[in-house]
Amino acid sequence: MKLSTVLRRMRKNRLFMIGFCLLLILILLCSSAKLWIHWNPEVGSLRERLIPPDYFTDGLQGHPFGTDALGRDVLSRLFVGGRISLRIAVIVTVISMALGALVGMVSAFYGGIIDMVLMRICDILAALPQMLMALTIIAFLGNSMGVLIFTLTVSGWVGTARLVRSAVLAMKNKEFISASRVLGASDWRIIWKELFPNTLTQLLIDASGHLGGTILVETNLSYLGLGIAPPTPTWGNMIADGRTYLSSCPWIVVFPGIALALTVLGFNFLGDGIRDVFDPKNTD
Amino acid sequence: MEYRAGGAVAKAVNGVNLVINKGEALGIVGESGAGKTTTALSIMNLLPDRVSFVTDGDIFFHGESIFKKSDREMEHIRGKSISMVFANPLSSLNPLFTVGHQIAMGIMKHEGLGKREAAERTAQLLETVGIARYRLDDYPHQFSGGMRQRVGIAAALACNPELLLCDEPTTALDVTIQAQILELMKKLQKEFSTSLVMITHNLGIVAELCQQVAVMYGGEIVEYGTVEEVFTNPRHWYTYGLVHAIPNLTGPREELQAIPGLVANAKNLPQGCKFHPRCSHCTEKCKTEAPAMTKITESHQAACWVMED
Amino acid sequence: MLRQLGKRLIASVIVLIAISIFSFALVRLDGADPARMLAGELASDQEVEDMRVRMGLDKPVVQQYLTYMNNVLHGDLGYSWAFSMPVSELFAIRIPQTLRISVLGILWACVFSIILGVIAGIHQGSGVDFFAMFFAVVGQSMSTVWLGFMLILIFAVKLGWLPVQGVQGARSLIMPCLCVGFGTAAHQTRLMRSGMVDVLREDYVTATRARGISRNKTYFKYALKNALLPIVTNIGGQIGRLVSGAVVVENIFNLPGMGQALITGINQRDYQLVQSFLLFTAALLVVCNMLADIVYTIIDPRITFN
Numbered sequence: 001m002k003l004s005t006v007l008r009r010m011r012k013n014r015l016f017m018i019g020f021c022l023l024l025i026l027i028l029l030c031s032s033a034k035l036w037i038h039w040n041p042e043v044g045s046l047r048e049r050l051i052p053p054d055y056f057t058d059g060l061q062g063h064p065f066g067t068d069a070l071g072r073d074v075l076s077r078l079f080v081g082g083r084i085s086l087r088i089a090v091i092v093t094v095i096s097m098a099l100g101a102l103v104g105m106v107s108a109f110y111g112g113i114i115d116m117v118l119m120r121i122c123d124i125l126a127a128l129p130q131m132l133m134a135l136t137i138i139a140f141l142g143n144s145m146g147v148l149i150f151t152l153t154v155s156g157w158v159g160t161a162r163l164v165r166s167a168v169l170a171m172k173n174k175e176f177i178s179a180s181r182v183l184g185a186s187d188w189r190i191i192w193k194e195l196f197p198n199t200l201t202q203l204l205i206d207a208s209g210h211l212g213g214t215i216l217v218e219t220n221l222s223y224l225g226l227g228i229a230p231p232t233p234t235w236g237n238m239i240a241d242g243r244t245y246l247s248s249c250p251w252i253v254v255f256p257g258i259a260l261a262l263t264v265l266g267f268n269f270l271g272d273g274i275r276d277v278f279d280p281k282n283t284d
Numbered sequence: 285m286e287y288r289a290g291g292a293v294a295k296a297v298n299g300v301n302l303v304i305n306k307g308e309a310l311g312i313v314g315e316s317g318a319g320k321t322t323t324a325l326s327i328m329n330l331l332p333d334r335v336s337f338v339t340d341g342d343i344f345f346h347g348e349s350i351f352k353k354s355d356r357e358m359e360h361i362r363g364k365s366i367s368m369v370f371a372n373p374l375s376s377l378n379p380l381f382t383v384g385h386q387i388a389m390g391i392m393k394h395e396g397l398g399k400r401e402a403a404e405r406t407a408q409l410l411e412t413v414g415i416a417r418y419r420l421d422d423y424p425h426q427f428s429g430g431m432r433q434r435v436g437i438a439a440a441l442a443c444n445p446e447l448l449l450c451d452e453p454t455t456a457l458d459v460t461i462q463a464q465i466l467e468l469m470k471k472l473q474k475e476f477s478t479s480l481v482m483i484t485h486n487l488g489i490v491a492e493l494c495q496q497v498a499v500m501y502g503g504e505i506v507e508y509g510t511v512e513e514v515f516t517n518p519r520h521w522y523t524y525g526l527v528h529a530i531p532n533l534t535g536p537r538e539e540l541q542a543i544p545g546l547v548a549n550a551k552n553l554p555q556g557c558k559f560h561p562r563c564s565h566c567t568e569k570c571k572t573e574a575p576a577m578t579k580i581t582e583s584h585q586a587a588c589w590v591m592e593d
Numbered sequence: 594m595l596r597q598l599g600k601r602l603i604a605s606v607i608v609l610i611a612i613s614i615f616s617f618a619l620v621r622l623d624g625a626d627p628a629r630m631l632a633g634e635l636a637s638d639q640e641v642e643d644m645r646v647r648m649g650l651d652k653p654v655v656q657q658y659l660t661y662m663n664n665v666l667h668g669d670l671g672y673s674w675a676f677s678m679p680v681s682e683l684f685a686i687r688i689p690q691t692l693r694i695s696v697l698g699i700l701w702a703c704v705f706s707i708i709l710g711v712i713a714g715i716h717q718g719s720g721v722d723f724f725a726m727f728f729a730v731v732g733q734s735m736s737t738v739w740l741g742f743m744l745i746l747i748f749a750v751k752l753g754w755l756p757v758q759g760v761q762g763a764r765s766l767i768m769p770c771l772c773v774g775f776g777t778a779a780h781q782t783r784l785m786r787s788g789m790v791d792v793l794r795e796d797y798v799t800a801t802r803a804r805g806i807s808r809n810k811t812y813f814k815y816a817l818k819n820a821l822l823p824i825v826t827n828i829g830g831q832i833g834r835l836v837s838g839a840v841v842v843e844n845i846f847n848l849p850g851m852g853q854a855l856i857t858g859i860n861q862r863d864y865q866l867v868q869s870f871l872l873f874t875a876a877l878l879v880v881c882n883m884l885a886d887i888v889y890t891i892i893d894p895r896i897t898f899n
């Protein structure tokens with residue numbers, strides 16, 4: 001498909017554009033947060049505990065979204081935390097996609113014993129729900145950023161591998177693969193030049209779902225005290241912190257939750273949009 | 285009859301006037317996209333909801349308007365008085381139900397038979413179309429394409445319909461199987477003495493099965509008459525093109541004449557005669573004014589400004 | 594069919610053995626000494642040593658594993674030090690609570706999503722369809738924790754209709770069930786809607802109507818079965834989501850179920866409890882996936898069991 005066609009369809013696709021704009025705004029705000037926030041996201045002033053939101057009446061000088069139990073500015077934590085949550089999601093997704101695509105393609109391409117062994121490994125890793133797996137690994141290995149990324153990746157790539165494997169199996173015997181084989185292309189060349197590009201759409205759709213899913217799992221883990229260790233702000237940590245003050249100071253929980261829902265929504269829209277844009281049945 | 289979707293209006297079928305008498309067979313011929321299937325579905329009153337609209341006209345069955353009937357009344361006509369054989373036997377049988385069930389559901393609905401009696405009737409029907417009765421409880425995927433179309437025909441004939449609509453019943457099949465299915469249909473039409481509407485783009489099938497033929501182009505009937513008159517003396521240039529686009533297997537080889545251009549797009553029909561952009565005898569009049577059906581003989585009419593004599 | 598089933602069983606057993614080794618190794622990877630934790634900070638070295646012997650932790654690791662597995666095969670899931678009772682006994686007490694919210698959760702999710710999805714699919718582009726899509730998209734974007742907090746905030750704190758947490762009769766189950774089933778309901782609504790839209794375009798639906806079968810019977814008896822296939826394939830994944838969901842929800846609403854026991858066990862380094870929980874969950878998922886496959890082959894005659 002020509003790039004101009006893709007771009008035109010993207011512009012015309014409402015879901016794609018909503019998701020794209022939503023994420024663009026969020027990413028810009030989060031990545032530039034360090035430049036414009038007025039408060040230290042990790043250290044608060046105890047005199048300013050639990051101040052209700054003033055909704056920008058004081059501009060950025062005040063606490064537009066209020067402060068939390070330790071007197072930290074919710075808005076500042078929201079965007080600095082968003083940066084960390086997004087970064088975790090992106091790293092986990094990129095590694096999972098790469099590993100999953102590689103395993104899936106190799107497994108389907110070579111078949112036989114390689115396929116069997118790789119798929120059994122997938123079965124084992126998928127035998128436990130991702131969150132449960134992550135939960136126990138973090139509990140016993142400690143909750144650092146590295147461990148969190150590792151645990152979410154360990155079970156994260158399995159779904160991708162299975163997806164890619166079945167996609168490759170479906171096209172393995174198509175004419176264009178046989179044609180390159182006849183022309184003397186090496187295995188790696190066929191995998192890299194023929195099979196990979198043809199799974200790219202599915203990978204992109206999978207990736208957008210994965211990004212959203214990772215952010216959601218991070219929240220759950222943080223709530224159970226098994227995410228990134230405080231005081232580092234992540235959306236999960238912020239929501240978890242607000243538990244005690246839920247009835248008196250709901251803003252501590254509400255804002256990060258909305259940010260989180262919007263982000264995941266953005267990723268979901270983006271995935272749906274990509275599906276429509278690259279849909280072979282799409283004739284504009 | 286119009287299809288409307290997302291602001292686009294497709295005038296699928298316009299000003300079609302057809303009469304089918306009891307026991308007769310009518311062929312409707314035309315390229316894909318000419319509105320043949322839409323015509324058949326309108327007769328069943330089964331056009332998709334919300335996107336299709338009958339803007340004008342009516343269909344009468346035994347002198348009663350089909351569009352004025354309630355859903356309930358229509359249910360008693362469909363499958364009982366009028367039934368239909370679909371184009372693609374691979375997609376027109378539900379993969380999750382046994383063929384026996386799919387044939388029997390009409391029988392149970394219309395004849396009020398119990399499960400066991402319906403199964404017996406179904407088994408007889410299967411034998412009539414040449415399938416062994418023990419295959420009653422098999423699923424569609426266990427049958428070949430030709431066998432599935434036999435199942436489709438059996439389901440359509442289940443309640444001895446007065447009118448049978450066949451929407452390209454053989455296009456999805458191999459040539460040898462096509463012949464078998466046609467033989468079968470010919471035999472069954474005689475046996476059950478049903479009226480038949482045969483929708484196809486294959487003139488040979490029409491010549492073999494039908495007495496009357498209607499040629500459709502761009503959602504309109506352009507020529508209508510007895511098979512013999514229309515095929516030996518085509519008066520519309522489109523019909524002429526169709527007849528001469530078929531290779532003659534016997535006799536001296538003639539040059540084949542393909543009809544140039546593409547089928548008219550129902551979303552954007554041309555002014556005047558719908559066929560004029562592709563017609564080699566097009567005049568200025570053809571581009572602006574639509575020709576009306578004119579009688580050539582008692583049993584032959586066509587709509588063309590520049591008829592050949 | 595039987596041979597395929599046998600193959601699947603063997604593969605499942607291998608998976609379960611791998612999970613047992615994984616969970617057995619995992620809980621021993623951290624530096625903490627459960628014997629010391631259990632004996633208490635003030636215990637003397639001798640007391641800690643005695644505790645270690647009592648817990649069976651003085652033996653070589655391989656022997657510990659073999660003993661554990663032997664016990665598991667005899668129905669003995671070990672002893673929970675955190676709860677001072679055999680793990681199987683703890684599970685027996687805790688499972689009904691978890692089962693209650695999970696089963697009710699998936700039940701409402703299935704009923705709701707199937708009805709909503711089917712109606713939305715039939716009336717494509719209508720108000721119901723819009724609501725269904727909105728619900729599906731938003732429902733899939735919400736974190737369980739946040740959803741739980743918002744439910745508490747609205748229904749317990751602001752409106753005062755429902756108890757905040759704990760076990761006080763049927764009313765206290767409403768929010769946890771909503772919370773557990775929400776993601777599944779959203780996901781399945783979407784599957785069901787698109788399934789229905791696809792099926793209604795099929796020739797065989799028109800063919801069924803052409804035989805005189807009424808609109809409602811065609812949709813709800815015939816097309817529904819076709820549209821249900823994707824949901825059945827997906828049910829294994831949903832059970833996994835349900836287990837994770839239950840762990841979080843039990844902690845939010847303070848329900849004494851399996852999930853809460855797991856978190857307590859993790860925090861107290863209760864090896865045998867955590868090990869057995871993981872093994873139990875894996876076994877549950879294996880069984881559920883196999884059941885889903887069997888159901889699938891029953892519904893779809895084209896698929897043979899594999």
